[in-house]
Amino acid sequence: MRFVIDGMTIEAQAGDTILTACRRAGYYIPHLCFHGDLPAQGNCRLCLVESKGRLLPSCLTKVTDGMEVASATEQLHTLRLRLTQMLFVEGNHICPSCEASGNCMLQALGYRLGLLDNHYPQFFPRRPLDASHPQMILDFNRCIQCQLCVRASDQLDQKHAFVVAGRGGEAHITASSSNGQLGSTSFAATDHAAGICPVGVFLGKGVGYVTPIGERRYDRADIAQAGDRNA
Amino acid sequence: MTAAQGKAADGKTIQTVVRTAMRRCGTGRDALLAVLIHVQRHMGHLPDEAIAAVATAMRLTHGEVAGVVSFYAFFHQEPFGLYDCRLADNIIERHAGNAAVQERLGTLLKGGLGTLSTTSCIGLSDQAPGALIDGAPIPSLKDDRLEQVVHLMEKEIPVARWPGSLSRVKPNVRRADRILQQQAWQGEALRQAMTQGAAAFLEELELSGLRGMGGAGFPTARKWHSVREAAVTERVVVCNADEGEPGTFKDRVLLQRHAAALFEGMTICGWCVGARHGFVYLRGEYRYLLPILQRKLAARRRAGLLGQGILGVQGFDFDIQIRLGAGAYVCGEESALLESLEGKRGVPRPRPPYPVEAGFQALPTVVNNVETLSAACLVAVHGGAWYAAVGTAASRGTKLFSVSGDCSRPGVYELPMGTPLQELLQLAGAHRTQAVQMGGASGALVAPHDFGEPIAFEALPPGGSVMIFDQSRSISGIVHNFACFFAHESCGFCTPCRVGTRLQRDLVHKFTLGHGDAADLSELKELGLLMGRASHCGLGQSAGRAVGDALQYFPEHFPIASPDAFVQLETALEQARALRQAGGHTP
Numbered sequence: 001m002r003f004v005i006d007g008m009t010i011e012a013q014a015g016d017t018i019l020t021a022c023r024r025a026g027y028y029i030p031h032l033c034f035h036g037d038l039p040a041q042g043n044c045r046l047c048l049v050e051s052k053g054r055l056l057p058s059c060l061t062k063v064t065d066g067m068e069v070a071s072a073t074e075q076l077h078t079l080r081l082r083l084t085q086m087l088f089v090e091g092n093h094i095c096p097s098c099e100a101s102g103n104c105m106l107q108a109l110g111y112r113l114g115l116l117d118n119h120y121p122q123f124f125p126r127r128p129l130d131a132s133h134p135q136m137i138l139d140f141n142r143c144i145q146c147q148l149c150v151r152a153s154d155q156l157d158q159k160h161a162f163v164v165a166g167r168g169g170e171a172h173i174t175a176s177s178s179n180g181q182l183g184s185t186s187f188a189a190t191d192h193a194a195g196i197c198p199v200g201v202f203l204g205k206g207v208g209y210v211t212p213i214g215e216r217r218y219d220r221a222d223i224a225q226a227g228d229r230n231a
Numbered sequence: 232m233t234a235a236q237g238k239a240a241d242g243k244t245i246q247t248v249v250r251t252a253m254r255r256c257g258t259g260r261d262a263l264l265a266v267l268i269h270v271q272r273h274m275g276h277l278p279d280e281a282i283a284a285v286a287t288a289m290r291l292t293h294g295e296v297a298g299v300v301s302f303y304a305f306f307h308q309e310p311f312g313l314y315d316c317r318l319a320d321n322i323i324e325r326h327a328g329n330a331a332v333q334e335r336l337g338t339l340l341k342g343g344l345g346t347l348s349t350t351s352c353i354g355l356s357d358q359a360p361g362a363l364i365d366g367a368p369i370p371s372l373k374d375d376r377l378e379q380v381v382h383l384m385e386k387e388i389p390v391a392r393w394p395g396s397l398s399r400v401k402p403n404v405r406r407a408d409r410i411l412q413q414q415a416w417q418g419e420a421l422r423q424a425m426t427q428g429a430a431a432f433l434e435e436l437e438l439s440g441l442r443g444m445g446g447a448g449f450p451t452a453r454k455w456h457s458v459r460e461a462a463v464t465e466r467v468v469v470c471n472a473d474e475g476e477p478g479t480f481k482d483r484v485l486l487q488r489h490a491a492a493l494f495e496g497m498t499i500c501g502w503c504v505g506a507r508h509g510f511v512y513l514r515g516e517y518r519y520l521l522p523i524l525q526r527k528l529a530a531r532r533r534a535g536l537l538g539q540g541i542l543g544v545q546g547f548d549f550d551i552q553i554r555l556g557a558g559a560y561v562c563g564e565e566s567a568l569l570e571s572l573e574g575k576r577g578v579p580r581p582r583p584p585y586p587v588e589a590g591f592q593a594l595p596t597v598v599n600n601v602e603t604l605s606a607a608c609l610v611a612v613h614g615g616a617w618y619a620a621v622g623t624a625a626s627r628g629t630k631l632f633s634v635s636g637d638c639s640r641p642g643v644y645e646l647p648m649g650t651p652l653q654e655l656l657q658l659a660g661a662h663r664t665q666a667v668q669m670g671g672a673s674g675a676l677v678a679p680h681d682f683g684e685p686i687a688f689e690a691l692p693p694g695g696s697v698m699i700f701d702q703s704r705s706i707s708g709i710v711h712n713f714a715c716f717f718a719h720e721s722c723g724f725c726t727p728c729r730v731g732t733r734l735q736r737d738l739v740h741k742f743t744l745g746h747g748d749a750a751d752l753s754e755l756k757e758l759g760l761l762m763g764r765a766s767h768c769g770l771g772q773s774a775g776r777a778v779g780d781a782l783q784y785f786p787e788h789f790p791i792a793s794p795d796a797f798v799q800l801e802t803a804l805e806q807a808r809a810l811r812q813a814g815g816h817t818p
Contacts (some may be wrong), residue, residue: 040581041581042581042725042767043724043725043726043767044664044725044726045725045726045727045767046726048765055764057581057767060581062391069384079761079764079765082757083726083727083761083765086726086727086730086731086734087726087730089730090729090730105568119732120730120734123733139782145723145726145729160292160295162294163292163294163295163297163298164576164723165294165297165298165301165302166299166301166302166558166723167301167302167303167304167576167721167722167723168718168719168720168721168722168723168729168732169718169721169723169729169732170301170723171723171724171729171731174294175294176292176293176294176295176297176298177292177294178279178282178283178286178293179295180294180297216362219349
């Protein structure tokens with residue numbers, strides 16, 4: 001099976017989504033809430049591509065033989081830039097002081113898309129830190145609600161350590177224990193859920209800044225070449 | 232219906248309440264919402280101990296239960312006092328003066344007597360302002376009636392003992408046609424369909440041109456056909472009775488007065504597609520209709536119209552359960568509804584797969600709304616050609632409209648599809664009409680130059696809600712109400728809707744204050760397009776529609792502010808002087 005994206009022909013296997021086929025072929029489509037080990041759910045919307053005039057999440061859309069898809073268009077570039085800016089203003093992303101700077105997929109996307117300002121007004125939400133776990137701090141200020149930790153803990157770790165609570169602007173991720181604290185769950189720093197965050201919510205205790213800022217993954221190369229930090 | 236505070240203060244009572252709830256509602260994951268509704272009803276609220284007890288009993292994590300509780304507006308974790316008062320706050324209610332009710336009841340309840348909250352629409356816009364007090368509908372809450380409510384509350388009389396006249400909801404049917412003139416079917420329509428045989432009946436349904444009346448307009452016959460053809464043994468019929476579009480109340484009338492047509496329509500569907508289970512997903516706001524619906528279902532079971540061997544036909548088994556929603560507009564979206572029916576957070580599913588392929592518990596599922604299923608009886612009795620004889624080429628039959636706002640005869644109108652909006656406005660007694668919002672908050676804002684257009688799937692959206700605004704109303708105020716609604720009702724799943732609806736709300740707000748600038752205008756337009764193209768479901772995709780229409784057709788309502796709107800030097804200096812006099816450090 002073959003399809004065409006941005007004029008390039010790509011081979012696909014039966015059951016492939018546009019995103020998985022492109023990843024195998026080494027063709028980059030921006031994404032944040034996708035991870036190869038988990039079923040896609042399509043909430044970040046960064047991987048939207050255009051086919052027959054409609055925007056489709058490439059992580060969920062199955063390839064059909066001969067389909068024509070556009071990803072590297074001016075219009076989609078602007079759309080992805082705006083979505084990234086939305087994620088920036090919705091949380092509290094203070095890159096210069098963030099331990100994840102240079103390893104953060106949101107920041108890396110910002111670099112790639114030429115994000116020079118927030119465009120929208122900041123929401124400045126009040127989000128709690130969860131330092132209850134002996135090995136890990138959760139800084140939800142940086143959370144982009146991709147739900148990868150929730151899904152990884154459910155499906156890869158079988159621990160159900162995280163859940164989504166609230167609705168709309170109040171929607172947030174929290175530990176699933178009765179006091180809402182990570183320390184009261186069976187979560188361990190070695191869980192898949194701990195390493196799958198595309199941004200900097202999960203911070204190991206007792207370590208920090210091992211690699212100096214400036215020498216990190218996305219400091220050295222564009223995300224399209226450097227790959228996903230959580231891969 | 233009053234709260235029984237303290238009743239379940241000790242752990243033992245909570246366990247008992249939870250056990251009873253599970254006995255009545257089921258023990259499976261899909262019963263979670265129903266169990267929580269039951270527990271809250273008996274405890275007055277859902278404290279952490281209750282969530283823990285439910286989680287333990289249903290073998291779920293605490294967070295999973297808490298995640299569901301925090302998704303639905305009708306669950307509260309804090310006790311609400313003696314009265315749980317939910318004031319309808321959509322734009323029609325505002326225009327009808329709900330601010331006065333809010334002030335009067337707010338002052339009264341503040342001291343711990345009860346809790347006053349707002350909710351968008353409770354299906355009483357034709358009798359606004361309205362409120363749900365402990366679940367009971369109280370329409371026309373003004374003048375004497377408002378004073379009567381205040382008086383009863385002051386005496387702390389439980390709502391169950393209030394005079395029946397206070398919670399009597401007028402049907403307000405202004406024009407009845409085929410759907411509203413149906414008799415209370417007792418198997419006649421079903422028998423007619425069965426005489427034809429399922430394949431022939433589906434052909435009639437196809438010929439009738441019946442389309443989903445919820446607004447999406449998907450051909451009903453095609454939906455039923457897909458489920459019937461699915462290579463499985465279990466199939467499901469779901470009635471979407473979650474009419475949540477602000478300004479709609481036609482289902483209220485259909486459920487209250489014509490439930491027989493709905494249940495018969497569902498049974499025809501069950502027979503036609505080969506389903507044994509039917510669900511009515513009833514919006515939490517219509518909980519007061521539950522007893523009457525349950526009675527009717529029981530009567531139909533006794534009459535052999537539901538249950539096993541329906542109409543004496545061996546192997547024709549079908550029954551209907553009613554499941555309550557708990558205050559989430561997004562659950563009107565069919566895949567979110569299915570999630571909610573499974574006891575989960577009402578987050579829309581990715582599509583495909585569509586519900587006809589994988590719906591309730593991954594079974595092929597027909598999801599139709601109340602009006603569509605009721606209309607299916609007409610096709611069974613009169614045939615497809617008869618049904619299709621009325622309407623336009625693409626929109627057949629008649630349609631119910633919930634008319635509210637600035638008109639002298641608000642209520643339910645059943646009119647042929649394709650009726651010009653102007654005609655409906657005349658019937659309703661609307662004068663000096665400035666704009667009409669068609670199809671609820673997610674619909675279109677129609678300006679006078681389009682009043683001559685027909686109401687049909689191919690023209691003005693026939694969703695059902697028709698909100699009329701006369702010349703005295705502020706267009707930016709109207710769409711600000713809708714923008715707030717979407718920001719509140721977004722499920723929060725996808726980025727463009729979760730963030731975009733809040734940005735839109737704040738930008739429109741600037742214009743209601745006269746502070747909007749040229750950049751805000753272009754930003755609003757861009758945001759609407761972005762949400763429309765990039766959102767995961769219909770809620771986000773339509774969240775910018777009314778605002779976009781308002782900008783296009785009523786630009787004069789969005790003037791660019793002069794610099795004086797931002798900096799009023801004298802006022803600012805005055806404030807600074809006052810601060811300094813108060814001992815502040817302002818220079």
